[in-house]
Amino acid sequence: MNSRHENVTPFYVMDIVKEAAKYDDAIHFEIGQPDLLPSPKVSKAIKDAVDDGHFGYTDSRGLKALRDKVVEHYKKEYAVEIAPEQVFMTPGSSGAFMVAYMLTLDSGARLALSDPSYPCYKNFAYLLAIEPQFIPVSEKSLFKVTPRELALVEADVFQISSPSNPIGNLYSADELAALSTYCSEAGITMISDELYHGLVYEGRAHSALEFGDDAIVINGFSKYYCMPGMRLGWMIVPKKWVKKTEAIVQNLFISAPTLSQYAGLEAFDDAHLKAVRRVFKERRDYLYGELKELFDIPVKPEGAFYIWADISRYSDDSLIFAQELLEEAHIAVTPGFDFGSFQTKRYVRFAYAREMRHLKEGVRRLKAYLLRYDRVVSK
Amino acid sequence: MNSRHENVTPFYVMDIVKEAAKYDDAIHFEIGQPDLLPSPKVSKAIKDAVDDGHFGYTDSRGLKALRDKVVEHYKKEYAVEIAPEQVFMTPGSSGAFMVAYMLTLDSGARLALSDPSYPCYKNFAYLLAIEPQFIPVSEKSLFKVTPRELALVEADVFQISSPSNPIGNLYSADELAALSTYCSEAGITMISDELYHGLVYEGRAHSALEFGDDAIVINGFSKYYCMPGMRLGWMIVPKKWVKKTEAIVQNLFISAPTLSQYAGLEAFDDAHLKAVRRVFKERRDYLYGELKELFDIPVKPEGAFYIWADISRYSDDSLIFAQELLEEAHIAVTPGFDFGSFQTKRYVRFAYAREMRHLKEGVRRLKAYLLRYDRVVSK
Numbered sequence: 177m178n179s180r181h182e183n184v185t186p187f188y189v190m191d192i193v194k195e196a197a198k199y200d201d202a203i204h205f206e207i208g209q210p211d212l213l214p215s216p217k218v219s220k221a222i223k224d225a226v227d228d229g230h231f232g233y234t235d236s237r238g239l240k241a242l243r244d245k246v247v248e249h250y251k252k253e254y255a256v257e258i259a260p261e262q263v264f265m266t267p268g269s270s271g272a273f274m275v276a277y278m279l280t281l282d283s284g285a286r287l288a289l290s291d292p293s294y295p296c297y298k299n300f301a302y303l304l305a306i307e308p309q310f311i312p313v314s315e316k317s318l319f320k321v322t323p324r325e326l327a328l329v330e331a332d333v334f335q336i337s338s339p340s341n342p343i344g345n346l347y348s349a350d351e352l353a354a355l356s357t358y359c360s361e362a363g364i365t366m367i368s369d370e371l372y373h374g375l376v377y378e379g380r381a382h383s384a385l386e387f388g389d390d391a392i393v394i395n396g397f398s399k400y401y402c403m404p405g406m407r408l409g410w411m412i413v414p415k416k417w418v419k420k421t422e423a424i425v426q427n428l429f430i431s432a433p434t435l436s437q438y439a440g441l442e443a444f445d446d447a448h449l450k451a452v453r454r455v456f457k458e459r460r461d462y463l464y465g466e467l468k469e470l471f472d473i474p475v476k477p478e479g480a481f482y483i484w485a486d487i488s489r490y491s492d493d494s495l496i497f498a499q500e501l502l503e504e505a506h507i508a509v510t511p512g513f514d515f516g517s518f519q520t521k522r523y524v525r526f527a528y529a530r531e532m533r534h535l536k537e538g539v540r541r542l543k544a545y546l547l548r549y550d551r552v553v554s555k
Numbered sequence: 556m557n558s559r560h561e562n563v564t565p566f567y568v569m570d571i572v573k574e575a576a577k578y579d580d581a582i583h584f585e586i587g588q589p590d591l592l593p594s595p596k597v598s599k600a601i602k603d604a605v606d607d608g609h610f611g612y613t614d615s616r617g618l619k620a621l622r623d624k625v626v627e628h629y630k631k632e633y634a635v636e637i638a639p640e641q642v643f644m645t646p647g648s649s650g651a652f653m654v655a656y657m658l659t660l661d662s663g664a665r666l667a668l669s670d671p672s673y674p675c676y677k678n679f680a681y682l683l684a685i686e687p688q689f690i691p692v693s694e695k696s697l698f699k700v701t702p703r704e705l706a707l708v709e710a711d712v713f714q715i716s717s718p719s720n721p722i723g724n725l726y727s728a729d730e731l732a733a734l735s736t737y738c739s740e741a742g743i744t745m746i747s748d749e750l751y752h753g754l755v756y757e758g759r760a761h762s763a764l765e766f767g768d769d770a771i772v773i774n775g776f777s778k779y780y781c782m783p784g785m786r787l788g789w790m791i792v793p794k795k796w797v798k799k800t801e802a803i804v805q806n807l808f809i810s811a812p813t814l815s816q817y818a819g820l821e822a823f824d825d826a827h828l829k830a831v832r833r834v835f836k837e838r839r840d841y842l843y844g845e846l847k848e849l850f851d852i853p854v855k856p857e858g859a860f861y862i863w864a865d866i867s868r869y870s871d872d873s874l875i876f877a878q879e880l881l882e883e884a885h886i887a888v889t890p891g892f893d894f895g896s897f898q899t900k901r902y903v904r905f906a907y908a909r910e911m912r913h914l915k916e917g918v919r920r921l922k923a924y925l926l927r928y929d930r931v932v933s934k
Contacts, residue, residue: 179661180657180658180660180661180662180683181657181658181799181802181803184799184802184803184806185802186798186801186802186805187805190615190805209611209612211611213608213610214610219605219606222601222602222605222814223601223602223605226598226601226602227598229592230784231592231593231781231782231783231784231785232588232590232783232784233588233783233784234784236569267646267647267650267786267808267812268646268808268809270806270807270808270809271646271808274653274807278559278560278682279559279560281559282558282559282684283559283662283684295806296806299802299806300806300807303657303803303806303807304559304683304684305661305662305683305684402610403610404610404611404612404809405609405610405611405612405613405810405812405813405814406610406812406813406814407646407786407808407809407810407811407812407813419565420560420563422565423560423563423564423565423678424560424563424682426565426566426569427563427649427674427675427678427679427682428649428653428679428682429646429647429649429650429786430647430649430783430786431784431786432786433646433784433785433786433812433815434784434785434786435601435784435785435814435815436812436814
């Protein structure tokens, strides 16, 4: 029998974060959360909820008014009709993943996911004593999974994310439709992580629900809505699973944090969100423009706030590269190894979740630091 | 293979809650959360944290200042020395249970718990594909487990709670010491649910950590501190498990809700907490005094805010009894079946988590309603 926690990997970036905290002048390319604040309406909503004494639990599914907002959001953004009964508010999107995996991954079931991908996917599986099935992806497919590759693994559930952490790549409507059709035909449940929707700078993010109503969709307020510490996510489940999901969330959480739910009621603030997107796009344009002169960057990120940079012209081990970069130039990045094991020693992840001035100082320092490698740059 | 969610029971009380919501004049004995507000200092702390822009994640373990407060609390309340590294802040105590069970219940491991007990214990086990080992308890042992009974089941982990939901019974120092010694010798990990500590009206609540440092202790801010909707709990793990726990909480939660943690910093407000305890004691004294004239009550509750009432002089099925009581007298109680299957058809749980006037109206209406049963009362 597998040990639940023996395979669970701590995040290597946490060591980087701790080490970086020692330097007053550290440049933070490692941070995976927005530095921007949520809409001022959110702050007011929290204070009002405190004044109104909203310290009790909510309905396990979440405030009805908030689930209605989510329903409205899907109609407006994706022209998709869902029922409020299908929506569950969860403690972060993390909570939603745990519910989705408990719902779909019975003992012995198989979860397929790309390598690299967000590390918690595989770790949630390990914690449920499930062995993940990794689909290696590389620059050849722009790090996307296709039905052909999915067909090569045994799968009951397929975890997808678009735009993805750590790549920032976006699946097109055609690509998502093909995967959705394949999953339906093969009896595979698709779990679609749409947490970075909204933070999209080229093309358009599509919800898995546009291509079928049997996917589980997960999103939340931590990225685009700039409320990571509020720990509020949501999930949309197919109608057939509403009852089971309710029993699971009742037991697992009682309910999502109440003040966060009142905050969520005011978080769909279009003007504010548009400004958030504009800030991140400007940073993306700048940082991608600079980094592509220094590294091979196989995917120009279309969404999220990450750049997946191939550092192999400087080093054959991105963990060591990241450690040295921090020690010597006080620049923190996330080693690729945090996201999987397929060719991840070649990559580091840069996040652009700090203000332009900070990014510019980082680039300046990075350029100076990389000069030391000039002797080995030959390609 | 077991289905994770097939055995998971929804809470029957939720149907009662939904039904009760239809009656403007409903009496709420079913509610398992305090109606009192937290300290005014808590409200101020939340607003200040909003003004300070604390919308980001915290360290996965929780704010260091808050973990220090917890350390201090154990020193002051129990004369127990723990290290801040052993303390983890979690999304509710619910989150702490999930971590504790993932940590200790590998596939095939056995969880022993009393029947009846808090329903989430067994449901967490089912969700991890673990088969719980039930220890039936009755009025003969005042619903407590002894080493002799624990020895009758196969166990790797023993879940205990004191004061308990739904009984309100309290384990004495001697009883806890005996269980702690037995568990240590038998290689069983004790998980001690101490969520109702503080709400104790006779004797003194003891922490499992007073009797050994190898227990996992779980507590939180939902009951005594009157912040259920803030979803903030904590757990204390033995030093040998600190690293593993950190990897699990990083993956499972990222971190506990940030504003809730700032709230927690101000929640240990002795004057306020003393007033909270006084209010609940007054209610306990009143409601127990009245209900013991109407039902057999095997345990005078020493803590929490529940009374476990034997309704068998009126009915042989407490679920039907509860439904009829709601329909006919608009009085909501929790059927015993929510807490297990051993003799639970004989019991309902009354919560005294509403103001005295509400309790008094409930008692008045209950007395009138029970007159209809006079003809069958023969014992």
